[in-house]
Amino acid sequence: MGRSPCCEKAHTNKGAWTKEEDERLISYIKVHGEGCWRSLPKAAGLLRCGKSCRLRWINYLRPDLKRGNFTEEEDELIIKLHSLLGNKWSIIAGRLPGRTDNEIKNYWNTHIKRKLLSRGLDPQTHRPLNRAAPITTSYRPENARGPDTVPRETTDSIEEGHSSGTSMDEDHSSEINLELSISLPYASAKPPCTSPKVACAPSQAICLCYDLGLRRGEACSCHSIKSSQVISYFRPLEEIKFGL
DNA sequence: AAATTATTCAACCGCGCAAGC
DNA sequence: TGCTTGCGCGGTTGAATAATT
Structure with a gap:
């Protein structure tokens, strides 16, 4: 049994997108709009999986994307949001206009993790590395996946800010806009x-x-x-x- | 200059959720 | 009410590029 594949693998291209494929996708979406990703490839004349088209559009072709390096402000915002939300990249991306969840996830893994480590902080818990990770009975959404989806509870990160004096442990609850x-x-x-x-x-x-x-x-x-x-x-x- | 290693990031994969039937 | 389908998400992979030896 098992789930049927999202598309016919035998007749779909994989790997890097060509310029022509990009142009086809852009022009199709310009005319018909986003949505119906499953039927889009055929309608647009693309030998691609619908998921692949969606990803390419959202992460690379969308006109409102902001390309280029992350600013220091964006770095700090990502760190703060991650300390509150965990690996909820799509929600974090929602707070950074022009940035995609995939982009932020990659940036986190390549730059920010290292940045936090250099500050002596655990990138997952945002706690000092020399402190044992606490056992927490934090609230977790019932649909959260995997053991590391939400590394710590929201309230905890805020309390931590009051209780110790490292740079990242400052009371950022007053700085960050927690508007949910x-x-x-x-x-x-x-x-x-x-x-x-x-x-x-x-x-x-x-x-x-x-x-x-x-x-x-x-x-x-x-x-x-x-x-x-x-x-x-x-x-x-x-x-x-x-x-x- | 060539070989090796490290880094980056676009793209893929599998799963969960929810709408529709 | 249960099943199917499509979408969206987070984790992972691997090719391309950069840095180092």
Whole structure:
């Protein structure tokens, strides 16, 4: 048994994309928009798997991508977000306009890990390397994968900031915007939002409690702020800190 | 200049989730 | 209610490039 493959492997190209393939994909999406990735390759005349097309578009061809080196500010933001969220690259990418989850994941593995190690910090736990990793009974989303998906609990990272004096252990909870929302990168023809946690208004943010594991019927104490353009969801730091 | 090693990053893979039937 | 299908995510791989010997 087992899952059927996402595409017919025998008749698909693999490996690096050619310029011509890129052009075909771009021109198709320009006309028809994103979505229906499974049927896109055939419609666009590409001998590629739909997943491969999606990845190529999202990570490389999208017009709103910011290419080039990461800035120092981006570095620090990634570090802070990782300390709060763990390897939730897509959520972290949502806070860095023009950056993709794949790009951030690669950058983390090649640069930031080393940077943290040079600061004497464990890249997974963000704790000093000479301290034993604590045993924690942290809340984990029920759908979290694998033992290392979320290395430590959110509240813990904030408390740690108060309790020791290394550079990364400063109280960054006051520096970082913990607004638990993401906004849509640009207007798209996506179907209406079906998240049970949010009222579906245009140009709105999404309450990340949903994404972080709370599901239908579970309590969410996030507050919302409606500004002229967006609805933002946030959870007051006190509530995070004391596990309310 | 050639060989070897290290680094980077685009792309692939497998799995989980949720919508649709 | 259970099954199928498609999408999206995170982990991993491997080719290309850079640095070192």
